[in-house]
Amino acid sequence: MASKAIYSVVAVVGIAAASGAAWWYQRQPAKPVAQGTGAAAPAAAGAARLPAVEVARVELMTLADEAQAVGSLRSRQSVVLRPEVSGRVTQLNFRDGDRVRRGQLLVQLDDQLPLAQVQQAQAELSIAEANHKRNQELVAQNFISRRSVDESAANLQVAQAKLALARATAARLRITAPFDGIAGIRNTSVGDYLKDGTDIVNIEDIDAMYVDFRLPERLQGKLRKGQSALVDLDALPGQRFTAVVQAIDPLVDANGRSVGVRGCIDNRRLLLRPGMFARVTAVFGEREQARVIPEEAVVPQAGRQFVIKLVDGPDRDTKIAQRVPVKVGIRRPGRVEIVEGLEAGDVVVTAGQQRVQKDGMPVRVLDLGRSGAAAPQAGAAPDGGGPSPNGAAMGGAPSGAAAGATAAAALPERLAAPARAGGPNPCGATTAQAAERARGGNSAR
Structure with a gap:
């Protein structure tokens, strides 16, 4: 019993000592700050308590309104010869x-028998011609009746028909x-x-190749004859070909709800072969100076799209958050076009939106302009014939005025490549002419 009492007393004394030490530590005055930082320390401490967010700027770049599909190559004309x-x-x-x-x-x-029949028919025709000519002379002298001339004329026609039949049989x-x-x-x-x-053998006309592919029915309003499409082939990596849309199937496939499209490729260099698998990028138009932000900056809510825009705050390290409704347009991997709601150079939150609880709330920026100068290059349209960084399928089509502007936009200059060989284009129109038609309104059907 005595030992238990001693343990209890020791525990109570220890708790009291710890409580006293904590009280004494809290009552100690703050140590003086280093010279020159006395005013900045409270401000830095306050800024450290603000929610931190990551941001990016609204950038301007060229976006092509396009859709991806897969298709197959086929000859412009193809036939299997059979007797x-x-x-x-x-x-x-x-x-x-x-x-x-x-x-x-x-x-x-082997045409020996048909040729013999041709010779026989020719001999019969000669006899029929001679008889008919003789009868014409005799009827003029009233030596024979008119009926004899009519019969000889009929025999002549029969002989002519026999010769034509024999020649047709031999020609087959x-x-x-x-x-x-x-x-x-x-x-x-x-x-x-x-x-x-x-x-016997197949004959292929491959100076021009057809590429057949299908697009979703929602894109049928954008399809026009004379538009261009970029074609990549797994069999020819690193090479890109341009096809001109020549025909659009008026029938929508009820099973896949898709529209059949046929494009023509100039193949005078004979690099392409029928049956090749093709990856097709149908280009409906191009929009320059498009405002683009990272897709993680868009916050969907109640069927609408919002972003958190930052404006200048009371000091350099503090910004004020504002929720702004936006209308999105073309989507690309990691990026989305803003049609309405933002201007070039605006700063939007890309990470930490959940920490911003209300409009007008001050926040602390962790990394301003983290996208850097490399972002426009990643989304810009390529100049050469290499694979397009915009080669993924469209995540969504612009609506309203954005869709109309897209359909009427000019095709990119990368599609206006000259013919690769001399002579007329086997597709009937050069790619440059197709691009020119698109610049004129892209309305030719």
């Missing part, structure tokens, strides 16, 4: 991969190229007996 009648191959007048001309004889089937054994193109790999050889409809 209309059965026969044995006697001639193959081409080699695999050769360029062929329209009307060039490629495959000759001659397989010619229907257009200029490049022959594929043949599936037959001389001496083969082919049945009608057997595949």
Whole structure:
């Protein structure tokens, strides 16, 4: 019992001593600050208690209104040659991969019998012509009746028809190229007996290539003939091609709710091949001097978009927060366009919005202008043919006046590349002409 009492007394004395020491420490006067910092210390201590936020400035850059899709390349003209009648191959007048001309004889089937029929029909025609001429002379002298002349005329027409039929039968054994193109790999050889409809060889016209792709139905109002699209191919990394929109499918696919689009690519250098997988960036227009901020600065609330804008405060390190409603436009990875609500150079909060509890609240800036000068370069349109940093799909389309301005905007100069080979453009119009049409209002259908 005595030991327990001693422990209790020691505990009470220890608690009392600690409480007294704490009271004495709190009552001690503050130590004098170093010379020259006496007025700044209270201000610094007050600023340290303000909520800290990270900010960025509203920047100006060029944004292209575009959408991404995937598609496939196909020849401007493509055909698989097949015989209309059965026969044995006697001639193959081409080699695999050769360029062929329209009307060039490629495959000759055995035509001995049809040629004999042609000669027979020619002989019958000669007899019919002679008989008819003789009857015309005799009827003029009233030696025969008019009926005999009519019969000879009919016989002449029958002979002419027989000759035409024999020639047509013989012509079906001659397989010619229907257009200029490049022959594929043949599936037959001389001496083969082919049945009608057997595949012989494919002919591809690839001086111009079609790229077929589909876009969401919400973009159909922006699509116009003559617009340009940028095409990247996994098979040719680092190279970019320009396609001119030539056709828009009037039918919307009910399954995918998408619109089919066909563009034409000048392929006179023969770098592209049918069947290639293509990544297509359809360009509807370009907006210069677009106001852009980091996307994390936008705070959605009750179906509206807000940002927290900072204005100058009582001192250099303090800013006043103001919540501003904005209207967003084109979205890019990490960035969003502000159509209304902000001006170039405004400062907005990008991190720490939850610490700003009301408008007019002073805050402390941690890193002003953290985006630096590299941000405009990251979002600007490229000048050359390399991959576009804006190559991601559109996060959202501008609405209202922004959509109208986008549709009427000029196409970027990077699309106005000259033709890569001499002669007329196989797509029917140069890319520069397509860009010029877009600058004129982008309204041609």
